Amino acid sequence: MNNGRYGEYGGQYISETLMNELLYLEEQYHHYMNDPDFVEELNTLLKEYAGRPSLLYYAKRMTEDLGGAKIYLKREDLNHTGAHKINNVLGQVLLAKKMGKTRVIAETGAGQHGVATATAAALLDMECEVFMGEVDTKRQALNVYRMELLGAKVHSVKSGTKTLKDAVNDAFRDWIARVHDTNYVIGSTMGPHPFPMIVRDFQAVISAEARQQFLEIEGKLPTAVIACVGGGSNAMGAFYNFIEDDEVKLIGCEAGGKGVDTPYNAAALTNGKIGIFHGMKSIFNQGDYGQIAPVYSVSAGLDYPGVGPEHAYLRDTGRAEYVPINDEEAVEAFEYLSRMEGIIPAIESAHAVAHAMKIAPTMDKDDIIMICLSGRGDKDVRSIAEYRGVELNE
Amino acid sequence: MSKIANAFKNGKAFIPFFTAGDPNIEKTVEYALAMEEAGCDLIEIGIPFSDPMAEGVVIQDANVRALKQNTTTDDVFDAIKAIREKSDIPIVFLTYINPVFFYGYERFFKKCNDLGIDGIISPDLPYEEKGEIADIARKYDVDIISLIAPTSKERIQKIASEATGYIYVVSSLGVTGMRSEIKTDLNAIIKDIRDVTDLPLAVGFGINTPKQASEIGGIADGVIVGSAIVKIIEEHGENAAEPLKEYVSSMKKACNE
Numbered sequence: 001m002n003n004g005r006y007g008e009y010g011g012q013y014i015s016e017t018l019m020n021e022l023l024y025l026e027e028q029y030h031h032y033m034n035d036p037d038f039v040e041e042l043n044t045l046l047k048e049y050a051g052r053p054s055l056l057y058y059a060k061r062m063t064e065d066l067g068g069a070k071i072y073l074k075r076e077d078l079n080h081t082g083a084h085k086i087n088n089v090l091g092q093v094l095l096a097k098k099m100g101k102t103r104v105i106a107e108t109g110a111g112q113h114g115v116a117t118a119t120a121a122a123l124l125d126m127e128c129e130v131f132m133g134e135v136d137t138k139r140q141a142l143n144v145y146r147m148e149l150l151g152a153k154v155h156s157v158k159s160g161t162k163t164l165k166d167a168v169n170d171a172f173r174d175w176i177a178r179v180h181d182t183n184y185v186i187g188s189t190m191g192p193h194p195f196p197m198i199v200r201d202f203q204a205v206i207s208a209e210a211r212q213q214f215l216e217i218e219g220k221l222p223t224a225v226i227a228c229v230g231g232g233s234n235a236m237g238a239f240y241n242f243i244e245d246d247e248v249k250l251i252g253c254e255a256g257g258k259g260v261d262t263p264y265n266a267a268a269l270t271n272g273k274i275g276i277f278h279g280m281k282s283i284f285n286q287g288d289y290g291q292i293a294p295v296y297s298v299s300a301g302l303d304y305p306g307v308g309p310e311h312a313y314l315r316d317t318g319r320a321e322y323v324p325i326n327d328e329e330a331v332e333a334f335e336y337l338s339r340m341e342g343i344i345p346a347i348e349s350a351h352a353v354a355h356a357m358k359i360a361p362t363m364d365k366d367d368i369i370m371i372c373l374s375g376r377g378d379k380d381v382r383s384i385a386e387y388r389g390v391e392l393n394e
Numbered sequence: 395m396s397k398i399a400n401a402f403k404n405g406k407a408f409i410p411f412f413t414a415g416d417p418n419i420e421k422t423v424e425y426a427l428a429m430e431e432a433g434c435d436l437i438e439i440g441i442p443f444s445d446p447m448a449e450g451v452v453i454q455d456a457n458v459r460a461l462k463q464n465t466t467t468d469d470v471f472d473a474i475k476a477i478r479e480k481s482d483i484p485i486v487f488l489t490y491i492n493p494v495f496f497y498g499y500e501r502f503f504k505k506c507n508d509l510g511i512d513g514i515i516s517p518d519l520p521y522e523e524k525g526e527i528a529d530i531a532r533k534y535d536v537d538i539i540s541l542i543a544p545t546s547k548e549r550i551q552k553i554a555s556e557a558t559g560y561i562y563v564v565s566s567l568g569v570t571g572m573r574s575e576i577k578t579d580l581n582a583i584i585k586d587i588r589d590v591t592d593l594p595l596a597v598g599f600g601i602n603t604p605k606q607a608s609e610i611g612g613i614a615d616g617v618i619v620g621s622a623i624v625k626i627i628e629e630h631g632e633n634a635a636e637p638l639k640e641y642v643s644s645m646k647k648a649c650n651e
Contacts, residue, residue: 011522011523012520012522012523013491013518013519013520013523014518014520015447015448015517015518015520015541015543016520016521016540016541016542016543016545016546016549016553016564017543017544017545017546017564017567017568018545019520019521019522019545019546019549020545020546020547020549021545159451159454160444160445160458165445166445169445169447172447173447173448173450173568173569176448176567176568176569177567177568177569178567179545179567180567273496274495275492275495275496276491276492276495276518276526277445277492278445278447279518284492286492286496288466289466289467289468289493289496289497290443290467290492290493290494290495290496290497291443291444291461291493292444292445292492
């Protein structure tokens with residue numbers, strides 16, 4: 001893929017004011033990725049700070065209970081800050097620092113990317129401001145405080161639907177005013193080129209490790225790789241190094257919300273249409289006349305009305321398959337994995353767990369499923385309790 | 395030659411922008427005609443969008459109000475039709491590209507041609523992506539108005555050399571909105587652009603006072619004002635015609651002083 005195109009998707013649909021900065025970012029990105037010192041510095045951070053490589057864990061009880069394919073969890077939840085987001089953020093913030101920037105900004109939905117960015121900014125001594133929809137600041141209040149503890153300023157975004165897409169809008173609005181000293185550390189494989197490429201490359205460590213781990217542990221590659229998809233960064237990272245391995249099925253799980261036949265979902269690849277938004281041509285949930293549609297998911301991290309351009313391309317070419325998982329299925333999977341393996345997954349990742357629960361029993365015992373467990377679920381405990389009608393007194 | 399050239403024949407051009415459908419689509423027609431009467435030379439009309447990423451709060455809110463009225467792209471075309479029954483003032487659409495893409499480029503630009511829309515400004519369609527609409531816009535005689543920003547630097551050469559209609563010179567970094575002071579060295583940017591093209595140059599972003607209009611009028615061919623116009627509509631709602639006329643007439647005068 002080149003020039004930021006994935007088939008017809010991708011591109012750079014963004015204000016002229018940002019164009020030179022995007023071109024510069026791309027140039028600097030290639031420069032530093034070819035600089036052995038930068039690569040070593042980043043790898044050291046990933047190893048010694050983030051805790052990579054992440055474990056590839058055989059979920060024995062779950063496998064036995066489901067009675068089909070062998071299930072492995074790629075434990076991105078064990079990374080420092082509790083999600084895959086740190087992989088990308090260490091790369092982007094380090095890059096920003098090398099580029100001479102003194103400030104980074106980020107959007108966040110569930111708060112995981114905001115926390116990761118605030119963390120990397122603290123570590124690398126950069127100023128950090130995070131944009132978060134007002135609705136999300138409420139359902140993820142703990143993460144707001146976490147970011148503040150880390151020294152970041154959190155802006156509660158009150159425009160539009162007050163969720164992730166509006167946080168992205170405001171992050172771009174901030175960046176366009178301060179391109180000289182600021183890098184926008186985008187959290188997913190989305191936005192104008194080169195962001196989808198940069199984020200994918202930094203997240204590709206997930207599948208690079210997993211591929212090698214499978215060959216060592218099982219002597220073969222998995223039958224299927226399953227990951228949740230909002231913008232699509234953990235899925236892109238989990239898929240990337242398996243794309244050439246035709247025998248590995250790649251499955252992305254979108255937020256089906258209250259059902260894909262209701263207005264309350266965020267399943268862009270199921271319900272969306274091709275469009276141009278947030279700097280990219282891709283698939284978006286949109287209403288008549290191309291207005292971006294409000295979306296809904298129990299998971300703040302999947303609550304995005306679109307998907308990264310490379311996912312749209314992987315779907316069109318048939319290389320990956322995308323399925324909706326509704327709230328109830330995700331919450332059941334959240335509870336199931338907690339009980340069965342003693343691992344509380346992020347509600348986002350629980351969407352992938354839910355799909356594995358559906359397909360594992362239909363598969364052979366020598367089949368292997370890898371679930372990308374993109375994050376841990378501590379942040380979701382309160383909202384899941386609420387979903388179940390359990391009152392928590394704190 | 396589109397009608398756009400006419401807009402720059404009457405001294406320095408004053409170009410108001412407002413969002414269609416705010417406070418409602420009938421008023422869009424009335425306000426466009428009122429501003430023409432008050433002496434503006436070209437009107438930029440915004441097609442409302444759910445996520446106007448390049449706009450400051452004032453114009454964001456106008457988009458929200460217009461969409462609350464369920465203003466559609468077809469409603470905007472209807473308003474243009476009504477304006478065209480009484481006026482042939484040059485009109486340029488300002489629209490994010492998704493509503494145009496969704497409507498269908500062929501269908502959209504054909505309609506623009508039918509109704510006498512002279513140009514289109516798309517804040518999320520930079521030079522690199524102009525190919526989306528370039529051929530179709532040319533086929534239907536709609537100028538693509540190019541934006542040049544304070545950060546454009548060496549890009550000015552290629553943008554300006556292919557530009558049509560007029561060039562929208564973005565005065566400042568950031569989103570749209572009223573600014574007390576324009577800090578960019580506009581003289582330098584304007585000189586760079588004039589080295590490449592003879593097209594008229596109109597400056598926008600942040601301008602709201604007659605003093606600013608007069609300063610910009612001294613160095614450019616036109617002055618674009620959006621947020622201040624939209625603010626008048628926000629404040630006066632359905633009774634904004636008179637205050638708009640007063641403001642437009644004072645700004646047109648200031649541009650040429």
